[in-house]
Amino acid sequence: MLDFVLPLYGHPWTTALAVVFVYLSVKGYVRRRMTWVDVPAVGPTGILTSYLGAIRYFRKGDEVLQEGYDKYSKGGIFKVPDFSKWTVIVSSSELLEELRKAPDDQLSFEDAMNDMLQLEWAMGREIIHNNYHLPLFRTHFTRDLGVMYPDIIDEIGAAFSDRISPQADEWISVKTLDTMQTIIARCANRTFVGLPLCRDQAFLDLNTGYAVDVVAGAEAIRLFPNFLKPLVARLYTPAESTAKKVTQMLRPVIEERLAQIKDEGKSYVNKPVDFLSLLLDYAEGQEREPENLAKRVLSISFAAISSTSMTFAQVVFFLASMPEYAAQLREEVESVTAEEGWTQEALSKCYKIDSFVKECQRFRGAGLTSSMRMAVNDYTFSNGTVIPKGTFVTTLSVIRHKDPRFYGETAKEFDGFRFSKMRENGESIGQHQAVSIGTDFLPYGIGRHACPGRFFAALMMKSMLAHIVLNYDIKMVSGKMPESHYLNSWCIPDASAEVMFRKRRK
Numbered sequence: 270m271l272d273f274v275l276p277l278y279g280h281p282w283t284t285a286l287a288v289v290f291v292y293l294s295v296k297g298y299v300r301r302r303m304t305w306v307d308v309p310a311v312g313p314t315g316i317l318t319s320y321l322g323a324i325r326y327f328r329k330g331d332e333v334l335q336e337g338y339d340k341y342s343k344g345g346i347f348k349v350p351d352f353s354k355w356t357v358i359v360s361s362s363e364l365l366e367e368l369r370k371a372p373d374d375q376l377s378f379e380d381a382m383n384d385m386l387q388l389e390w391a392m393g394r395e396i397i398h399n400n401y402h403l404p405l406f407r408t409h410f411t412r413d414l415g416v417m418y419p420d421i422i423d424e425i426g427a428a429f430s431d432r433i434s435p436q437a438d439e440w441i442s443v444k445t446l447d448t449m450q451t452i453i454a455r456c457a458n459r460t461f462v463g464l465p466l467c468r469d470q471a472f473l474d475l476n477t478g479y480a481v482d483v484v485a486g487a488e489a490i491r492l493f494p495n496f497l498k499p500l501v502a503r504l505y506t507p508a509e510s511t512a513k514k515v516t517q518m519l520r521p522v523i524e525e526r527l528a529q530i531k532d533e534g535k536s537y538v539n540k541p542v543d544f545l546s547l548l549l550d551y552a553e554g555q556e557r558e559p560e561n562l563a564k565r566v567l568s569i570s571f572a573a574i575s576s577t578s579m580t581f582a583q584v585v586f587f588l589a590s591m592p593e594y595a596a597q598l599r600e601e602v603e604s605v606t607a608e609e610g611w612t613q614e615a616l617s618k619c620y621k622i623d624s625f626v627k628e629c630q631r632f633r634g635a636g637l638t639s640s641m642r643m644a645v646n647d648y649t650f651s652n653g654t655v656i657p658k659g660t661f662v663t664t665l666s667v668i669r670h671k672d673p674r675f676y677g678e679t680a681k682e683f684d685g686f687r688f689s690k691m692r693e694n695g696e697s698i699g700q701h702q703a704v705s706i707g708t709d710f711l712p713y714g715i716g717r718h719a720c721p722g723r724f725f726a727a728l729m730m731k732s733m734l735a736h737i738v739l740n741y742d743i744k745m746v747s748g749k750m751p752e753s754h755y756l757n758s759w760c761i762p763d764a765s766a767e768v769m770f771r772k773r774r775k
């Protein structure tokens with residue numbers, strides 16, 4: 270052993286590693302001290318022992334958060350450790366209400382995202398300091414969903430036939446997460462940039478890869494002091510080179526559209542209704558350059574694709590492991606579309622489809638926490654708890670959804686028609702839709718930053734579910750619901766889990 274270790278002593282790499290280790294340890298220690306909040310902690314709190322808690326939280330986030338909820342629900346607030354900081358979890362309705370109402374200059378969504386994803390460096394300063402595309406997305410894009418719906422349906426049909434096309438009576442087995450991600454990326458990009466790019470596999474791979482690039486890049490960038498971050502981002506993160514490749518692919522489309530605007534004005538004949546057209550309507554100055562437009566498209570794809578794919582993979586798992594739901598869902602879609610055809614309006618009458626998607630999210634969403642905020646300055650909750658500047662505060666989703674106080678005796682059971690029954694019983698109809706948000710349904714967050722893409726996400730997922738029940742019989746290869754992996758607060762569907770598809774028997 271000594272023979273191996275001694276030559277490393279004094280070696281430049283050993284010294285560099287030792288410096289990095291000391292730097293990270295001191296940085297981690299300082300941040301943890303600064304974000305120390307006087308509320309109960311899940312697990313040990315010592316300088317070193319709390320790292321054991323961080324390891325447990327990293328590997329078994331579901332257990333740690335459940336333990337905090339069970340033990341400390343009376344006080345309504347607790348904290349969990351990760352490797353670089355403490356995160357405060359508010360679990361009572363009163364404190365959650367305060368989190369919802371807190372203004373951005375006190376508890377900030379943007380600061381939390383920038384810190385978590387190192388956005389300024391991983392995606393670029395412009396995205397952070399001028400997010401003109403967000404209001405466009407919230408208002409115009411969502412309003413145009415009805416106009417885009419025939420395209421959405423067309424893309425879903427084409428994508429399913431390309432990816433899942435069993436012959437006659439044959440059962441084929443499909444890697445669910447990956448397949449649903451491709452279908453969702455196609456469908457989303459049909460509304461972001463249109464045909465033919467939305468079907469270009471290289472373009473889709475760059476799109477879906479971008480999320481991984483940004484998240485992995487953020488982890489690397491975070492390790493360095495601020496003055497080195499731009500350099501690390503340029504040298505290390507693949508996000509920048511992905512953005513360049515996407516720009517190359519988008520450039521001809523953008524140039525063609527710009528030429529048409531120049532010749533015929535903003536409302537040129539056959540102008541596509543999609544997100545890129547919206548950007549071209551409103552982008553000014555430098556923002557009209559293809560590379561900047563490409564980054565806007567990528568940033569919306571980043572928000573849209575992995576969250577919807579992880580959520581919808583679970584929907585498919587639930588359906589495949591509980592085939593008893595298929596017949597009723599099918600009957601509903603057939604009777605509504607027979608009368609009205611495939612329209613957004615018709616889909617809104619499919620209460621059971623809506624309910625099934627919502628129940629899957631209630632029971633097992635993409636994340637265990639929701640509405641992450643960072644204290645801009647010291648912030649004090651009404652119970653006297655002081656949240657120091659720079660501390661993360663969030664709340665629980667799935668664990669809260671399974672509390673009988675909010676969903677009664679059956680809160681811990683899966684009931685695909687829970688919400689359609691409530692709507693049929695006339696219980697405040699608006700509140701029980703898949704897109705409704707509130708303190709008892711938190712997958713899309715809450716307050717002024719609640720997900721603006723939820724109308725689109727729900728529309729895609731409901732249309733895809735309807736497409737599946739109309740066209741296929743499905744079942745789990747394993748016969749049972751796959752387990753998810755819990756990394757910190759993330760709930761990651763089992764990427765290896767396969768579902769069997771067969772052409773529907775009439």
Ligand code: HEM
Nearest residue numbers: 572573576577580640641712713714715718719720722726
């Ligand atoms: C099932 C799928 C989705 C889930 C579970 C989800 C969840 C969320 C959550 C939890 C937030 C933060 C809310 C908060 O902190 O209060 C958020 C924000 C956001 N989401 Fe989604 N989302 C989904 C799909 C989408 C889609 C399809 C898009 C776009 C097409 C999108 C665009 C956004 C944007 C732009 C924000 C940031 C809002 C802001 O800056 O105020 N999301 N989403």
